[in-house]
Amino acid sequence: MSDFSPGQRWISDGETELGLGTILTVDARAVTVLFTASQETRTYSARQAPLTRVVFGPGDCIDTADGDRLTVERIEERDGCVIYHGHTDDTASVSLSEAKLSDSMRFHQAQDRLLTGQVDRNDRFELRYRSLHHHQRIARSPALGLAGPRIDLIPHQLYIADEVSRRHAPRVLLADEVGLGKTIEAGLILHRLLLTGRASRALILVPASLTHQWLIELLRRFSLSVTLLDEAQSEAFDEDNPFDSGQCILASQEWLFANPQRQRQVESAQWDLLIVDEAHHLDWSPQAEGPGYACIERLSKRIAGLLLLTATPEQMGLESHFARLRLLDPDRYHDLERFREEESGYTAVAEAVEALERLPGEAADHDRLGAILDDSDSRALLETLLDAESDAAQQDSVRRQLREQLLDRHGTGRVMFRNSRRHVGGFPERHLHVASLAMPAVYADQFDELRQGNDHFAARLTAADLGTRDARLYPEATYRALHDAAVQSDTPWWRFDPRVEWLIGQLDTLGSRQKVLVIAHWRQTAVDLAEALRVRAGIQAPVFHEEMSLVERDRAAAAFADDDSGCQVLICSEIGSEGRNFQFCHHLVMFDLPWHPDLLEQRIGRLDRIGQLHPIDIHVPVIERSPSATLLRWYHDGLAAFEAPHAAGGDVLEAFGDALRESLDDDGLDGNGSLDSLIEETRTFNDARLAEREAGRNRLLEWNACRPERADAVINAVVEQDNDSALPRYVDQALDVFGVDSRDLGNGQMHLTPGSHMIDSLPGLAQGDEGFTVTYSRTRALARDDIQRLSWEHPLVTTVMERILDSSLGNTALALLKHPNIPGGRLMLELIFRTHCPAPRRLQLGRFLPDTGVRVLLDESGANLSDKVTFSGLSRNLQRVKKGVARELLKSRHDTLRELLKKGEQEAQRELPTLIERAQQEMREALDLELSRLRALARHNGAIRDDELQALNDERQALDVAIEGASLRLDAVRVIVTVDKDAR
């Protein structure tokens, strides 16, 4: 059938994009072909036309010019042309002349491409096979989504990320103590959800001061590029919704919360996940809710996933904390009083967990557990534990199950994750250095006036919006309120405030190589202080506060961070510096003290965070006998607040705030004994509250916040991927196939650049890009921000895989096999089938049945050699063939190939039931376990939302149906032709 006849359909070997051609004319020397789809006509030499005849066979599906699809049952040849007989999708019988085939029919399927002579290079076929193999392997890994990010493997973070990202629509409060990595945890959760398709759109709302820090962390650590949206950019969208401009949008809370029009837009966009940083600012009380809370509350009702981040959940009071839990789960947290009462039961739960470790032991321990375990399956487990017949291994397993159940079913643990320094360990010590300074006369007069309650004085303070408490704690602010800075004769406060003199001396003593972070409560104090250092000592100190633009703020932080040319000191305001990373410095000057213990901890947390290598030196200059001196003593002696994070600061302030405020009024100045007794009472209260919390709530929170065995299992899986030697091999092959140049820089690093023959642009590697340096080593990548870490989850690798598996690249090949024991002239066919299982992305079907490859190797007689000859073993012995030769070979063996293709399909189908069964079993085990756990939890504390249970049920059913419907499709095929060993 290779002789040309008008009306026949042929395809151009070199220009398949022209579509299906029709022979117009033919004579002894030339053949003219019309490619209707591309409106091109070509004339070729009749003897050497680079054309392949297109003839389909029984079972093939073909597109007709009328837009139908025809399944071929039989073919008939008439006058050199083919008539296809078959049926359409609606089962009508049809006969179709080949002239009526669709002109734009494309040949993507492996079989069609092979039979129309379109063969790819052998290395592309091999890369395709390996892509499928690794893709399915990685999709099943417990490290999926957690192994790629450039982070240290810190157990509590990986535990939380793993636990939260497994849940359907996770809604949690990430409340680790300051600086323990909540941003990293949120990034890991987001990364996994995006990678697995459980989320595709995320909104991240953070204080303005943190937008760039988030942007950079997400990019550098997670290779996630998010769109940073502000008002200027939003205006460019006119009528369109700016929140639709990217997959992940990062925006400042201040901007959104102040802008009702943008709030309407954000609410009308579709989101899967909302992340809110520094969520303690979302203020709520039974009387009123802040605009931020109201905005997040509306969003939280529309968005399935919600992560709230705060290190100080109770900074705005217990009510406000409760209100944030209510955002996460309104069904569970609907009654504030009940919430308060529940806390009194936590000690009993914690005792039961501990009693469990001692079982089978004393009767009192049985009772402790019996009082908490009130459902039949838990009691049955308890019986097993108490049964004298059960062996140690059984007991261990039951003990573990019961412990999990107790921790799961009681407390806020499921909604709230809080790790503490004490529990995580390895943090540096904190040293307090107090400098007592003499009271300047101006301040002494001010304090007198304050005590006397002078009306005129009070009016000035009111006009300056300065309350009496703050007027006492911040004398420079009082001075500013009383003195007009515009009047030249008024001396600025920093001329006589002894703290300024002290600071200049301190900076000099520490030397310019020691970085010092100064935090002052007020923005204006920070600004004045910078001027004071410049005027009085010639020191350039950048300032960092809430009213600076983002660019100015980042510039200031960068000037401070720079090791070589950087400034020695950065002066921050209280709010301006919240959440920022300054752990490269270890001297903190508290120019004054904040009123709330949580703010004190937030200040120290700028330095005392993961990555801090030195003990923290906290310097506090305090004016003798001033209200600040009183507050300092209260913090230090009453709360020990400088040494370690205090666990109950909010409660203590609630109990003693009024008395402390009164002490500021009088006691700090005349030193009578009432301050001593206040401190004593504070200490007693604090100790008691701590003991109570340690016995109950904190213990439950900590046990729940990190379960070491699970964390270890995740870390092991990540390390296994880190050490996977298949990755460098795969990447080398992929770079080669895609035409990316790589230069070895030594030290485990290589530089990648787009090669001149790149077949497709890749992330960061489009023509003209400079490329980038990569390493496989986590340690090296962590030490160098400018080097990217290659992993199975790096965008370069995932894009390569997607490009290959979503296209026809490498889905056909032909190679020669020269082997001493195999005679020449024989055919073999290597077929790669792939599971096909359409399901919505959100089902994350890949957890159970990722695209799975089934390889079948047949010899010419149809014997199945798959188990005898491995893919790698065969590949090693294969040789390339020129494309023209390959085409000729294929043309000459069409019929045999068709037979083998059919046989291969039958062989592969045999494997399908096993694949389906295994996937269903895994899915059912995982989801049934989760369902029964959730049902039991729901009976116990109502912490489970009904829709969560229902969703899991629906998910299980949908997965069951989807897996049941899985089929196998031919993904790639390689023809192997054996040649005599002496052949050349």
Ligand SMILES: Nc1ncnc2c1ncn2[C@@H]1O[C@H](COP(=O)(O)OP(=O)(O)OP(=O)(O)O)[C@@H](O)[C@H]1O
């Ligand atoms: N696993 C990790 N690997 C490397 N660096 C980390 C890791 N975890 C945290 N860090 C670094 O430690 C610092 C603190 O982390 P992060 O900002 O996530 O803490 P946080 O709990 O959100 O802090 P805050 O309470 O101040 O908001 C950051 O500089 C972060 O990059």
